[in-house]
Amino acid sequence: MVYHLHxxxxxxxxxxxxxxxxxxxxxxxxxxxxxxxxxxxxxxxxMFGLRFDGHRYLARLLLPEDWVGHPLLKDYREEAEYHGIxxxxxxxAPAVSAxxx
Amino acid sequence: xxxxTETMILNMGPQHPSTHGVLRFILRTDGEIIFACRPDxxxxxxxxxxxxxxxxxxxxTPYTDRIDYLAAMNCNLGFAMTVxxxxxxxxxxxxxxxxxxxAELNRIISHLISVGAFALDLGAVTPFTHALxxxxxxxxxxxxxxxxxxxxxYVRVGAGWPLTCPRASWTGWPASWTTSSPx
Numbered sequence: 001m002v003y004h005l006h007x008x009x010x011x012x013x014x015x016x017x018x019x020x021x022x023x024x025x026x027x028x029x030x031x032x033x034x035x036x037x038x039x040x041x042x043x044x045x046x047m048f049g050l051r052f053d054g055h056r057y058l059a060r061l062l063l064p065e066d067w068v069g070h071p072l073l074k075d076y077r078e079e080a081e082y083h084g085i086x087x088x089x090x091x092x093a094p095a096v097s098a099x100x101x
Numbered sequence: 102x103x104x105x106t107e108t109m110i111l112n113m114g115p116q117h118p119s120t121h122g123v124l125r126f127i128l129r130t131d132g133e134i135i136f137a138c139r140p141d142x143x144x145x146x147x148x149x150x151x152x153x154x155x156x157x158x159x160x161x162t163p164y165t166d167r168i169d170y171l172a173a174m175n176c177n178l179g180f181a182m183t184v185x186x187x188x189x190x191x192x193x194x195x196x197x198x199x200x201x202x203x204a205e206l207n208r209i210i211s212h213l214i215s216v217g218a219f220a221l222d223l224g225a226v227t228p229f230t231h232a233l234x235x236x237x238x239x240x241x242x243x244x245x246x247x248x249x250x251x252x253x254x255y256v257r258v259g260a261g262w263p264l265t266c267p268r269a270s271w272t273g274w275p276a277s278w279t280t281s282s283p284x
Contacts, residue, residue: 062146071151
């Protein structure tokens with residue numbers, strides 16, 4: 001988790017990096033300090049499964065609330081179906097090989 | 102005797118003419134007063150990051166057209182520059198100049214939509230038609246350049262394609278554009 005902080009009044013810049021442990025990464029919410037962090041923390045929860053303790057409404061931001069898993073984790077495997085709708089196709093388009101074009 | 106009232110929950114959207122896209126508000130209303138509102142976003146979320154993981158770098162450029170479809174050149178450019186920096190690739194000066202030209206032109210016609218639509222929201226209909234008319238000139242140039250008028254897929258990783266344009270119709274345009282616009 002990386003925070004980029006910038007003080008408009010003082011011109012200070014500060015970068016904070018926090019290492020989190022799988023399988024249940026959690027950290028304190030900063031949304032009560034910076035309101036803009038509210039939705040950003042919800043997106044991080046949605047996509048990476050990070051738990052922000054003290055967040056007032058830590059629900060998925062972009063995906064449906066009954067979605068299974070957190071898609072931007074590298075070990076995420078998509079479910080074959082979502083409410084009976086296929087999420088995969090049999091033949092994906094072949095990747096362009098290097099050196100063509 | 103006061104009327105008995107009660108609050109109610111009202112779903113506004115996701116399809117609503119005032120939202121410029123799909124966006125749902127879960128409103129808690131007391132008569133005509135909204136005293137709580139929860140936005141529900143994500144209806145246009147297409148998982149671009151996940152798609153990018155699954156295709157070759159060059160195959161992702163058309164997706165960047167859709168990040169901001171009113172400024173596709175600029176989104177192409179941001180992606181191309183990122184991949185070029187990762188790969189340690191430099192593009193030739195001619196490509197740099199063309200990139201600046203198309204990015205600035207795209208920025209201008211994107212702002213035309215922004216300002217025109219803003220006036221529309223304020224109730225002034227005519228400025229939007231002026232804005233659309235002024236876009237035509239640049240849309241025609243871009244169409245000549247890459248065949249598309251909105252999603253250009255033009256600025257490529259490594260600046261590979263197609264550098265034969267701009268041609269004759271691209272010369273002398275700034276003067277005619279600025280003098281022909283009544284403002």
